[in-house]
Amino acid sequence: MRRQHHLLSTVLLVILASSLSAQGSGGSNSTRQQRKPYVILISFDGMKPEYLDRIELPNFQRVIRAGVRSVGMIPTFPTKTFPNHYAIVTGWHAGRHGMVGNSFWDPARNAGYRISDTLAVRDPSWYRGEPIWVTAEKQGMVAASFFWPGSDAAIGGTPPTFAKKYDGKVPNFDRVDSVLAWLRLPPQNRPHMITMYFSDTDGAGHEHGPLSPQLDTAAWAVDSALGRLLDGIDRLEIRKLVYLVLVSDHGMSEQSPRWHVALDTLIDTAGVFIVEPGPNVNLHVRGTARARKLRDSINRRMRHGRAYLRGEIPARFHYNSDPRVGDVVVIMDEHFTIGRSANAPREGTATHGWDSQLRSMHAIFVASGPGIPAGRTIPSFQNVEIYPWLAELLGLSAAKGTDGRLGRLGNLIRDR
Numbered sequence: 001m002r003r004q005h006h007l008l009s010t011v012l013l014v015i016l017a018s019s020l021s022a023q024g025s026g027g028s029n030s031t032r033q034q035r036k037p038y039v040i041l042i043s044f045d046g047m048k049p050e051y052l053d054r055i056e057l058p059n060f061q062r063v064i065r066a067g068v069r070s071v072g073m074i075p076t077f078p079t080k081t082f083p084n085h086y087a088i089v090t091g092w093h094a095g096r097h098g099m100v101g102n103s104f105w106d107p108a109r110n111a112g113y114r115i116s117d118t119l120a121v122r123d124p125s126w127y128r129g130e131p132i133w134v135t136a137e138k139q140g141m142v143a144a145s146f147f148w149p150g151s152d153a154a155i156g157g158t159p160p161t162f163a164k165k166y167d168g169k170v171p172n173f174d175r176v177d178s179v180l181a182w183l184r185l186p187p188q189n190r191p192h193m194i195t196m197y198f199s200d201t202d203g204a205g206h207e208h209g210p211l212s213p214q215l216d217t218a219a220w221a222v223d224s225a226l227g228r229l230l231d232g233i234d235r236l237e238i239r240k241l242v243y244l245v246l247v248s249d250h251g252m253s254e255q256s257p258r259w260h261v262a263l264d265t266l267i268d269t270a271g272v273f274i275v276e277p278g279p280n281v282n283l284h285v286r287g288t289a290r291a292r293k294l295r296d297s298i299n300r301r302m303r304h305g306r307a308y309l310r311g312e313i314p315a316r317f318h319y320n321s322d323p324r325v326g327d328v329v330v331i332m333d334e335h336f337t338i339g340r341s342a343n344a345p346r347e348g349t350a351t352h353g354w355d356s357q358l359r360s361m362h363a364i365f366v367a368s369g370p371g372i373p374a375g376r377t378i379p380s381f382q383n384v385e386i387y388p389w390l391a392e393l394l395g396l397s398a399a400k401g402t403d404g405r406l407g408r409l410g411n412l413i414r415d416r
Contacts, residue, residue: 121152172225
């Protein structure tokens with residue numbers, strides 16, 4: 001009965017999508033797209049590569065044995081949730097796609113974006129770049145998302161045919177069952193590009209740290225959900241046409257009030273708009289002279305990080321061009337955080353956001369499917385390479401001008 005309910009709900013969504021998605025597929029795959037494979041892109045927020053080796057995760061190991069894993073995956077800066085999820089699906093670094101933090105201020109709009117602000121999250125005008133589901137829909141391929149940053153908004157006027165509005169209370173097994181129901185739809189309505197998201201490991205890592213027993217419990221929970229999905233796929237007629245791509249957005253590292261730098265003891269914060277303090281902070285001020293004064297004052301007094309004017313941040317961060325990053329950006333050394341005195345973190349907690357080159361900030365990448373070699377490990381690569389590779393798997397024309405390059409990840413997987 002529950003399976004029939006899922007299927008009926010999904011068919012009704014197809015009918016609704018057909019009337020609302022005129023700029024996309026209209027809820028129906030073109031004849032050419034029906035012959036394409038299926039990609040399920042799954043994010044396990046905050047999962048570090050070391051968890052795959054340290055924790056017994058039998059279902060992750062099923063995918064690893066059947067396919068390829070990387071030593072790690074290098075996030076875009078800052079190593080936070082929205083910047084990296086959106087980088088994965090657009091192939092653009094955060095400094096270009098506009099999600100420069102989980103929260104940020106846009107001087108041109110005179111407005112702020114916060115992931116807790118539902119109106120902002122669902123407003124497509126905040127987002128740049130073309131997510132893979134938009135690429136698919138524009139080319140007559142049905143796409144679906146059971147959660148992914150950006151999928152709540154009709155970016156470019158083209159939402160996924162199936163798009164669940166984010167609700168972290170939805171049980172993991174229900175997410176899996178809905179995806180399996182989509183994959184049981186008739187070929188003309190069945191989505192070929194699907195995203196999924198699980199937050200368990202990120203939440204446990206923040207509250208208890210990456211080495212805690214609570215983290216292990218969270219990892220076992222998402223491994224169980226993955227197993228339910230794998231078992232369900234194995235029962236599908238299309239099972240040999242399915243690619244599984246398992247990723248995370250960033251890693252996790254310990255923090256402490258002992259390693260917190262009180263910004264208000266380094267500078268006069270009057271007239272300074274402080275955005276998203278933590279492993280890095282974005283400061284908005286009026287006037288170049290004031291920005292230089294703040295930068296120099298911070299750098300004279302602080303040992304475990306560095307302040308930069310926008311435009312002088314090292315190029316490898318890809319974070320110089322967008323006014324949303326602020327007039328001064330402070331990037332802390334690992335474990336150290338910065339903010340007002342009252343913002344010191346609790347002992348025993350952890351976070352992310354530091355330099356993307358740090359191994360502790362690296363993410364996971366595991367993939368299996370038609371033509372992917374089994375049991376192979378590849379070197380670390382930047383997460384902006386995912387988008388063009390997904391387009392390659394699906395036989396889609398990728399958007400132009402991405403930071404990721406067509407063929408780069410595919411060649412790494414095939415040639416290693």
